[in-house]
Amino acid sequence: MKKIKRMPEGTGAAGRMAVLVAWIMATLFLYSGVVKIADPPAFARALFRYRLLPDAAVNPAALWIPWIEVLAGGALFFSHTRRAGLFLLLGLMTVFTAAVTVLLVRGKSIPCGCFDPTGGMETGWVLLIRNAAIMIVLAGLFFRGERRTRA
Template identity: 30%
Template sequence: MNICVSAKTIVTHPWLALVFRLYIAGLFIYAGMYKINYTAEFAETIAGYRIAPYWSVNFMAIVMPWIELICGILLVCGIRVRSAIAVTGSLLVLFTVGIAVNLLRDSPISCGCFHTMDDAISWLTLARDLIWVAMAVHVFFYDAVFRMERKFDWFAKEI
């Protein structure tokens, strides 16, 4: 019984959530910066997934990297963490579903997560994304360390 309590304490610890939050933030900042620089290539990657309607591909290629970058910055700074991780987690679920669908289709496409010339998607890519989704869920429920919005509560109350 004591081991279960210790394991639960470690798994639900806010410092672990902070590590996960900073890890996911770094992923999204890096991925967003790359996609912002190579928007046309990212649009081709989105089109390769064959999930989004053709008329939305360019819009998604322009908007999605900025959402990733902004959410990553918010997570690093500790501002609106629950909102940022909810958006980030939703994007991760979207990416995971896209990878799963294309694995079932047996499409030889690259992930497009960090580079347009990545290796082809595999079941390991799907497992990696599922781990990231689990990290995002953990951050959503257990993050409580180094949140900047608490430093400015006095300002929000005056407004």
């Protein structure tokens, strides 16, 4: 019986491309988190405009969400924490996309607060498609995992 050995992440052109894409996603979420950390009241106002959280939960969410983005984004830079970071970011993006979907169903459009807590892209179909594209990339990286070969 042949032994199965794990190939190190980043092996071959496809592996290096996956690492590069993970680093691009890391930079994207680090930036998104840092701009929100820099102005918590503005991000709290952005969250409040969604009208999805109880008023008492808005400020704690405005403080915690950006740090989760930064932590998860930073985790993408390291192979041993990458899957955990991808899992967290997929969860966040699922919640963000659900919030945008609720607004679409309600027929409302507000600044999303994604990369600019004082404004940014309006919620709508374009934002929904952008979020879906980001989620596809994150899921592709997550499910890519470690490839195995027979020795």
